[in-house]
Amino acid sequence: MIVREAPKIEFLKSLGVRDVALMVVIAVVSLRWIPRAARAGWPATSLWCLAAICFFLPLAAVAVELSARYPEQGGTYVWAREAFGPRHAFFCGWCLWLNEVFYFPSYLLFALANLLALGGASTAGLAKNRLFCTVIVLGLLWGLTALNVLGLQVTKWFQNLGTLGIWVPVGLLFAAVAMVMARSGATAAPHLAEMFPQSGSLGSLGLWSSMCFAFSGMEIAGMVGQEIRNPRRTIPVGLGLGGAAIVLVYLGGSAAILTVTPAAQIAERTGISDAIQAATHSAQLAGMVSALIAVAAIATTSSWIAGSARLPYAAAAEGRLPMILARVHPRFRTPHAALITQAAVASGALVVSMFLNVENQSTTVEEAYDVLVNLTILIYFIPYLYMFLVPLRLKAPAGDAGLPVIPFGWTGRVAASMLGTLTTAVSIVLLFIPPPGTRSVWNFESNLILQSGLIFAAGVLMDRFRNRSDSR
Secondary structure: OOOOOOOOOOOOOOEOHHHHHHHHHHHHOOOOHHHHHHOOOOHHHHHHHHHHHHHHHHHHHHHHHHHHHOOOOOOHHHHHHHHHOHHHHHHHHHHHHHOHHHHHHHHHHHHHHHHHHOOOHHHHHHHHOHHHHHHHHHHHHHHHHHHHHHOHHHHHHHHHHHOHHHHHHHHHHHHHHHHHHHHHHHHHOOOHHHHOOOOOOHHHHOOHHHHHHOOOOOOHHHHOHHHEOOHHHHHHHHHHHHHHHHHHHHHHHHHHHHHHOOHHHOOHHHHHHHHHHHHHOOHHHHHHHHHHHHHHHHHHHHHHHHHHHHHHHHHHHOOOOOHHHHOOOOOOOOOHHHHHHHHHHHHHHHHHHHHOOOOOOOOOHHHHHHHHHHHHHHHHHHHHHHHHHHHHHOOOOOHHHOOOOOOOHHHHHHHHHHHHHHHHHHHHHHOOOOOOOOOOHHHHHHHHHHHHHHHHHHHHHHHHHHHHHHHO
């Protein structure tokens, strides 16, 4: 049998420093992490800084070297394959895909809460109604899936519009709180001691995992490395500029909310619009912000629904997953089987998170949201453990190769890898600490263990399927 090599594709190199920086900021920044971190109170400011030092810096250092060293498309999947082999790369890809089935319903719950905020007190109760939220989120999920079956030409306008829902609310939040600071001066600022975690704040420390996760996505430059001009210079500078902007948005945003809203009164899913209303006393302005945030969340979910479905489609086309996932719609030429499959799994995750009870106390909508968020982070962080260990597995590029490397030689490689690995591992452990306000610890823990266990077990079964396919 003659084996033909796939033709080498030359991608158009169109991305410069500004493009990489903006791409990283847009890919990484998510408004929902701002009020989630603010639930920790003013210690969120120091926890954001700790997350930047312990997670963002080693992530940027590792991503810069690996993105330049392996500029082909694929990012984390390619790096794991080069360092650990195809089996571990497959498991990385599996986790990168399946974390999305928890991401979709959690982000749509966030969007729904902001939509309901438009109705004020008359619709506030619906945001806490489990059945209502489940039905509406399922409708949104399957509606977006149907639109993506029709093709990106139908959804691209919606995704472009969603960008406004990120930057306009952030700008208005900063402006509104600046007005409060100008009026009240130093009385609105916290004391230095308030910015650090106090004894008895274990639940708040559990939110630190979300802060680390908020910086994830910096490695996106490695997924489009072949489309970047002079990647050896462009990637480090672009990541540095983008990272600085991300830290400013997250740290400043959480501080802004806390300036006008006590931590105990923050409603996580509507925290930004609530803070703007508290600062400006304008329900109309807060309503506009809620609408923009909802549009951005729905548009972002639509983008990820489209992108994530390409992972199982590509794996199935190569014989790594069941061939049914490689089916393409005969008219719209989209991977409809993969889109429908991931929507079905995401629907199951939402229903289980909402209604799984192991004791007499029911799970609230907010607790189900926390479960879905933590499962997203838990599954997504597994590939990060691989990524941070790659520099220890592979030798550093030769000095004359002209590639950017992790600073400070072997010591720097060990420090970046171990700090990133330790931070990721600690973050995974902290995910099992119930956030403040959780009523049923057993429901929370059971959801995390059961659903993550099913994902990992399914990954093992799929790996066996892949090995049988390879042996034929």
